[in-house]
Amino acid sequence: MIEGGEYSQAMMSSSDPFMSMKKMKKNNHNNNNQRRFSEEQIKSLEMMFESETRLEPRKKVQLARELGLQPRQVAIWFQNKRARWKSKQLETEYNILRQNYNNLASQFESLKKEKLALVSELQRLNEDMKKSEEEEQRECCGDQAVVALSSTDHESENEENPRSEPEDIKPEIEMYEKDHQGALCDENNIKREYFGGFEEEADQLMNIVEPADSCLTSSDDWRGFKSDTTNLLDQSSSNYPWWDFWS
């Protein structure tokens, strides 16, 4: 809808009622035939805009009178100024978001590397443990064989010591195997060992880490983490701000 007085004043400065819209625009860019506002005018408009981004009608008329402009020109200037200001704001916010994203991405990358290093370290430790277990077992069997052969010459050193009782060896070995075989591959043992007393927390951590594993280790674009982390963020946001994680 066209504004009443201001519009008429601005548009009807041409005497030709049949003048094309383009020509009218050309002729009416400014009532003083000046294309751009003066520095003084801009300065005043800017100052007013800083105090209020929307002008009251009375102030608009007053400002227009002070600057020698039509009230409509002031209104339009404020409209344009709001639009420019908004797009600048958007640009600023976009840059901030992009910077935050880049920071998060690099932090994510370094955590990813750290995690891989920890996983391989864990694997190495597991292998070491397995080896020492096997050696222990081998040594144990060798001793028992020796004991069995020389049992007639020696009394048992300790009756409670199962190794001194050849007939008890088998069940004991079975018991030992039962208790220790693959112990370090057992998730519960790992948790007990590394998170002693905090198994529940460990479970939560595992739940968080595991879904991310596939995207961390796969060759797929890691940006696919979005769907996984959405849940993660939702879960944790109720307890503490997720960004605390990075601090």
Next chain:
DNA sequence: CAAAATAACTAAGTTACTTCA
């Protein structure tokens, strides 16, 4: 009092022009 008409405003997008590298 409800509903239609009108005036005044807004945001978003466009046009015509100037300026400058």
Next chain:
DNA sequence: TGTGAAGTAACTTAGTTATTT
């Protein structure tokens, strides 16, 4: 000197709100 990009005043359109009829 010509040209394209950027900036800007003025405009159009469609929507909202307040006031009047």
